[in-house]
Amino acid sequence: MRVTQSSGLDLNLLVALDVLLEEQSVGGAARRLHLSEPAMSRTLGRIRKALGDPVLVRAGRRMVPTPRALAVRAEVSAVVERARALFAPADTDLRTVTRTFTVLCHDAVAAACGPDLFTRAARDAPGIRIRFLTESHVDGPFLREGTADLEVGVIDTVAPEVRVESLYEDRMVGVIRAGHPLLEGELTPERFALEADHLTVSRRGKLHGPVDEALAELGLARRVVGSVGTFPASLFVLRATDLTGLVNSWSVPLARALGLTTFDVPLRLPPVRLGLAWHPRHDADPAHGWLRGAVREILAAWSDRA
Numbered sequence: 001m002r003v004t005q006s007s008g009l010d011l012n013l014l015v016a017l018d019v020l021l022e023e024q025s026v027g028g029a030a031r032r033l034h035l036s037e038p039a040m041s042r043t044l045g046r047i048r049k050a051l052g053d054p055v056l057v058r059a060g061r062r063m064v065p066t067p068r069a070l071a072v073r074a075e076v077s078a079v080v081e082r083a084r085a086l087f088a089p090a091d092t093d094l095r096t097v098t099r100t101f102t103v104l105c106h107d108a109v110a111a112a113c114g115p116d117l118f119t120r121a122a123r124d125a126p127g128i129r130i131r132f133l134t135e136s137h138v139d140g141p142f143l144r145e146g147t148a149d150l151e152v153g154v155i156d157t158v159a160p161e162v163r164v165e166s167l168y169e170d171r172m173v174g175v176i177r178a179g180h181p182l183l184e185g186e187l188t189p190e191r192f193a194l195e196a197d198h199l200t201v202s203r204r205g206k207l208h209g210p211v212d213e214a215l216a217e218l219g220l221a222r223r224v225v226g227s228v229g230t231f232p233a234s235l236f237v238l239r240a241t242d243l244t245g246l247v248n249s250w251s252v253p254l255a256r257a258l259g260l261t262t263f264d265v266p267l268r269l270p271p272v273r274l275g276l277a278w279h280p281r282h283d284a285d286p287a288h289g290w291l292r293g294a295v296r297e298i299l300a301a302w303s304d305r306a
Contacts, residue, residue, distance in 0.1 A: 074146035094125035104148035107230035112250035151277040169271035200227040
């Protein structure tokens with residue numbers, strides 16, 4: 001963001017802009033910054049004048065960012081976070097921190113980790129809010145642009161500036177309704193492939209994957225009738241049909257809570273490598289360090305249960 005010499009640099013305006021772009025609401029930003037709505041509106045006016053852009057415009061009953069606002073959002077967020085890290089004392093008291101973190105992950109991760117993470121936040125850092133975003137069907141520079149603060153799951157980014165930390169390897173297990181005929185007798189690759197139709201889980205709608213490759217090595221093929229975008233959605237389909245699906249360890253408790261049965265797949269499937277990813281601008285941020293540590297410990301606990 002370019003600041004002219006005559007306008008001067010007001011870090012408070014950057015903080016306000018960061019919150020406005022996150023909340024996309026004058027009222028929401030006012031509550032976050034402990035200001036009145038008229039005061040927040042005046043601040044927005046100063047931001048508009050400094051940028052020479054409306055920043056937020058009315059769209060029906062809500063406000064949406066302008067293209068210029070979207071273009072500077074990541075840079076504004078990065079500047080504010082660097083300033084926080086610079087002025088924060090080394091022994092920052094997390095109980096006084098007020099932040100909103102966005103975690104990009106699969107629905108199954110949110111379902112599995114969410115309860116423990118919210119409980120930890122209430123105990124350690126009650127001013128921190130956590131927003132889970134579902135993985136998109138398209139890839140994008142979400143961490144670099146500031147759309148997400150942390151990515152959790154299977155990390156396939158190749159962006160050189162992104163920090164990636166591998167955690168552990170997960171495995172996929174089969175899941176079917178209770179009383180399914182496939183549960184009777186020994187489960188062989190042939191029975192797994194031929195005695196039931198299959199449902200895949202893919203955020204991109206793929207109908208082919210590692211299971212099909214493993215079956216092909218044995219000269220077998222399965223019939224895939226469709227796909228859904230998330231593991232939780234697949235469980236409700238499997239519960240009401242004779243279809244066979246796969247879930248990772250995060251989804252096993254949810255599957256059992258719905259009365260479904262899990263089983264070992266009689267194939268040699270590649271492991272699922274899980275990890276964390278974040279932009280290096282968060283490296284020195286104590287609050288983000290707390291978030292990474294909490295997610296890391298929660299995932300480790302899930303690994304021990306798997």
